[in-house]
Amino acid sequence: MPEKSVVGWSALIAGFSARGDAEAAWGLLDRMRSAGVEPNVITWNGLVSGLNRSGRALDAVTALVRMHSEGFSPDATGVSCALSAVGDVKEVSVGEQVHAYVLKAGCRQDACVVTALIDMYGKCGRADEISRVFHESSHMDVASCNALVAGLSRNAQVSEALLLFREFVSRGVELNVVSWTSIVACCVQNGKDLEAVDLFRKMQSEGIEPNAVTIPCVLPAFANVAALMHGRAAHCFSVRKGFLRDVYVGSALVDMYAKCGKVGDARTIFDAMPCKNVVSWNAMIGGYAMHGEAANAVQLFRLMQSLKLKPDLVTFTCVLGACGQAGLTEEGRRYFNEMQQAHGISPSMEHYACMVTLLGRAGKLQEAYDLINEMPFEPDGCIWGSLLGSCRVYGNVHLAEVAAEKLFELEPENAGNYVLLSNIYASKKMWDGVNRVRDEMKNMGLTKEKGCSWIEIKNKVHMLLAGDNSHPMMAAITEKLNQLTVEMSRLGFAPSTDFVLHDVEEQEKDNILAVHSEKLAVALGLISTSPGTTLRVIKNLRICGDCHEAMKFISCFEGREISVRDTNRFHHFKDGKCSCGDYW
DNA sequence: ATAGGGTTAG
Numbered sequence: 191m192p193e194k195s196v197v198g199w200s201a202l203i204a205g206f207s208a209r210g211d212a213e214a215a216w217g218l219l220d221r222m223r224s225a226g227v228e229p230n231v232i233t234w235n236g237l238v239s240g241l242n243r244s245g246r247a248l249d250a251v252t253a254l255v256r257m258h259s260e261g262f263s264p265d266a267t268g269v270s271c272a273l274s275a276v277g278d279v280k281e282v283s284v285g286e287q288v289h290a291y292v293l294k295a296g297c298r299q300d301a302c303v304v305t306a307l308i309d310m311y312g313k314c315g316r317a318d319e320i321s322r323v324f325h326e327s328s329h330m331d332v333a334s335c336n337a338l339v340a341g342l343s344r345n346a347q348v349s350e351a352l353l354l355f356r357e358f359v360s361r362g363v364e365l366n367v368v369s370w371t372s373i374v375a376c377c378v379q380n381g382k383d384l385e386a387v388d389l390f391r392k393m394q395s396e397g398i399e400p401n402a403v404t405i406p407c408v409l410p411a412f413a414n415v416a417a418l419m420h421g422r423a424a425h426c427f428s429v430r431k432g433f434l435r436d437v438y439v440g441s442a443l444v445d446m447y448a449k450c451g452k453v454g455d456a457r458t459i460f461d462a463m464p465c466k467n468v469v470s471w472n473a474m475i476g477g478y479a480m481h482g483e484a485a486n487a488v489q490l491f492r493l494m495q496s497l498k499l500k501p502d503l504v505t506f507t508c509v510l511g512a513c514g515q516a517g518l519t520e521e522g523r524r525y526f527n528e529m530q531q532a533h534g535i536s537p538s539m540e541h542y543a544c545m546v547t548l549l550g551r552a553g554k555l556q557e558a559y560d561l562i563n564e565m566p567f568e569p570d571g572c573i574w575g576s577l578l579g580s581c582r583v584y585g586n587v588h589l590a591e592v593a594a595e596k597l598f599e600l601e602p603e604n605a606g607n608y609v610l611l612s613n614i615y616a617s618k619k620m621w622d623g624v625n626r627v628r629d630e631m632k633n634m635g636l637t638k639e640k641g642c643s644w645i646e647i648k649n650k651v652h653m654l655l656a657g658d659n660s661h662p663m664m665a666a667i668t669e670k671l672n673q674l675t676v677e678m679s680r681l682g683f684a685p686s687t688d689f690v691l692h693d694v695e696e697q698e699k700d701n702i703l704a705v706h707s708e709k710l711a712v713a714l715g716l717i718s719t720s721p722g723t724t725l726r727v728i729k730n731l732r733i734c735g736d737c738h739e740a741m742k743f744i745s746c747f748e749g750r751e752i753s754v755r756d757t758n759r760f761h762h763f764k765d766g767k768c769s770c771g772d773y774w
Numbered sequence: 775a776t777a778g779g780g781t782t783a784g
Contacts, residue, residue, distance in 0.1 A: 235775090271776080
């Protein structure tokens, strides 16, 4: 039996709440009163705080509401905890009521309340409110910075986040590892990879050491721009710090190595991980898929099953993707069925997209279309885009028009769809169609996404844009490309005329000289590294057939291994051949 | 006896 003091009861209630035992906590509150002891503000706060921290968010909010309705005035402490809970359950209307109470109770300048409000609005998807609360408060401390950056990041306000983060820095607010990790994560999650790499370095030069959370945050940035050297450095750092025990760090390293073209290194990390979860397995299986190593992907999936590990939705996305890449059509079909029958997972949009790709790549366009029509929900742009892509490969104008019509409706701003349809018409010499689509594109004011490639040379990532001459070494790059072109035609490598039409841009006079970015990157790599060095290039679009042929030639002529990761998969060029076996 | 912030896979 607890002591008869309010302190004793409060401690007990806080204890049970913190363990997530809401029922016991409520029970104690009743018993306390039966024993003639009235709870005070601290008793109630302890309840709200404990329930929030133990993940019983709804109970925490209920506690605050009941506290209020029983005549207590929640203070800044209780309000902060309750707002934190509101964010977890994303009940913005409740959050707004608490916010209104905050204004009434006069604790709007309390540092914790401000941070909690920012956090709550961030988690509820209200970017406008985040900025408003921040600008109306006079506080700038480390926690509000962290909540602010995380909230803006979640709502894709990366520019605003960077702007405010820099303001915190310039005002001399003492930021910590969480702040720097947040801004790095923000950049990574919003497509600012090079910015993230930069901030990661800045963080260290400011004397803030990355921790086991920072590493998995920054690794995707290295992976996205294939900064293998940076990735390796982060790996070494993790070894020294003992972070390799951390399943997040391990999984992110697996992913990074796979995306940097080192699927073997990814496997080494994977095998050495002392503790794996389904994410780790998915990263490894997905890595194999990306490299077109379907046999390894399937083998790992089998191993997973024999270990009685439960695959999830993503696992099947990876396995189906691997089958698609390798043309394992029948296996793919079997897994698609197995997923539903043996694992009770009903296929999601992504799974259907995998199957449409798998069937489409195998030339079974009608089957792909039938599957789309059988789907229990409305197909999205990915589905139709996949079908359209396959129609391009197999020259199926009829289904292409069906898919394109849906796409123009679903994603009217996506220039890629117009380009694809135009290319399909062009490959059939249907010039009326080409002109119609190009006019439509022009009327919509759409331009094709600029091709962009990255290559890491001596620890620095270079970005090259198609048709952009701003790289300082452009003259030497052009000279190298001209030399290669001469050699190519001398040795009888003719560019595929089919693929010359691949790119609407190339039909435009202005852009006739624009060289695709992956060629620029490879040329830069060739002239900047010693003979025999492997070149790793990442590209933001899919590699075109012309470049694919050129890469095969260059790998042979220059005696180099070249890996190109496009949006779809890896192409490893060696001795004039590509690992995709031209199946892509 | 009670308070706010960051992470991995397709």
